[in-house]
Amino acid sequence: MLGVAVSTVSRALNGHADINPNTRQAIIEVARQLDYHPSLLAQSLKSSETHTIGVVIPDIERPFFATAVSGIQQVAAGMGYRVIITHSKESYATEVSNVQALVASRVDGLLICHAHETDNFDHVQPQACRGIPVIQFDRVSDEVANSKVILDDWTGAFAVTEHLIQEGCQRIAVLAGFDTLLISKQRVAGYVSALQHYGQPVRKEYQRHINFDQEEAAAALEQWLALPEPPDAIFAINYVNAFDLIIAIKKRGLRIPEDIAVVGFGDEFMASMIEPGLTTVDLHPYRIGQQAARLFLEQVQQKEQFRPRTYMISGNLVVRQSSLKGKGSRFQLSI
Template sequence: MNKQSEPTIHDIARELKISASTVSRALNDNPRISLKTKEKIKAVADSLGYRPNTLASNLRNKKSNTIGIVVPLINRHFFSSVISGAEDVAFKAGYNVVISQSNDLAAKEIKIVQSMFSNRVDGLIISIAMQTSTFEHLKIFKKKNIPLVFFDRVIPEIETDKIVVDDFAGGFRVTQHLIDQGYKRIAHLAGLQDLTIYSNRKNGYIEALRKNGIHYDESLVIISSLTSEEGVTAVKQLMKLPNPPDAIFCGNDTTALSAMIYLRDMGIRIPQDFGIVGFSNEPFSKVVSPSISTIAQPGFQMGQKAAELIIREIETKERNPQTIVLPTELIIRESSSRKGSQ
């Protein structure tokens, strides 16, 4: 064997003076091959540095045993929790996962998804990027009958399995909590309204105001991509209003933190003068001072469910699209507990 070339089953067979078919069966754990023979073959395979040609095998079997997962931002606790839950189920079922992030960029998401399609993933689990507005790169999965599961940020126009949380109820609960704490002018820093998660959170906010007889003031709602910098820009804009707010419901914890730091630096007391609630329960929200009230989402459970759905579709070929709605939890901390701090 040429030392520069990859060892093959024929090299193993030559070494042991047996047939290549016996080697192949042994490496595939065929019950017709004795345990003693399997161990001999494996030992030689290891010594030669043999690597199975998984790609060739996948092409023959028309199955890669690989699931693609695309998230907007891996460094967000919610998305990393979803990945962890999906990988947990996939690994136990004998699947590998390929993970990538779009950085909330539509162009990058399109390239990633096209690459996963070309590399023949058996199915795709995805939460779309903030910028994504066209969906042909995802519709091809439906056209080719490749399982597709959306989570969190979903596309209503593509009929497939979807897993979301009750964002409307989350938005309502946050706003009601702030009202119960005695805040009178509650602003909302919302995400882009093309995404249903953010429009649902905003609608929950509006409904809570309505139920409590509070006028909905459009000047108190600022829509953005919810970056840290945009959180500061938004709160500056709000505080310049003739009648500024005394509380903010932020669309995520990142903007809640940046808004809180800005207000605190301005000498505004949190929560005595101003209440803040975020969304997603990022780990930092518990350890900053004051700690940030927020909405917790069951990310790990969402990932597990997404993997279960896609594996079922891969293995049964059944397509019965469903939308699963998981509950959220309001976690009350220092940033909004005005009555407890007085």
């Protein structure tokens, strides 16, 4: 329309100083009239960068993951990156599909927290992701040699179990996820270590592995209550299952914590609102998201010199009424 070269239009729209001011203004005005916007895909093909980060989480409805994404976006936006968010709904097949779609969209990096179903990690290996940086957070796999942000699950589990022991509990059960999950292994290991440290027996009948399902949590409770010596406390490694247990225990007409104490792992707003308030570990999901984004940016900046590293975040033990049997402390502890 203006009779100028494509390169002139490009330089004008990108703010180059070597364009006559009148020509630049004319080009900008025509672009406005035509509602023209540069093609991000075309720009990425030329520069091999999209300034976009792909994020895969298990469930956007869970406050933990939503908060982690908020931390990712805060850091990414500060460095000029956009964020594309997908969620797997705990499905391995959906997780793989999301990763493939993001890689095909030429994201500059991938931040991922794996689904409960995921037990194969070929889709996040370097060859599958075309060499783009991949950062795992929260639920990670050691099968992939990349940077990770993990929780100090062992210490957190030791702390909540220790707290129950100090409150006078002698038969402590653990409701865990599949034993293939790293977080499940670490939290059960911390639980076992605390029992051993305080000279309490480690009883297999007090350990249940489920798919974090409400019905499975209720079924585990029924199996425990049918034992000759039922537990007097339950540690749920997933805070949602701790809520499930509190509801199921109340339906049985039992008192919390007098008959059975309950503790969880993950401090979200419902933990303080449920009755009784849930003793749990604050996992700091916002910090987890921030650190995952920072590790990606470090890798982009350092390029070939970058070496993958694992960053560990410690939580805080938050003591509430669900575990206070009357013999222990009444304050928040740091772990």
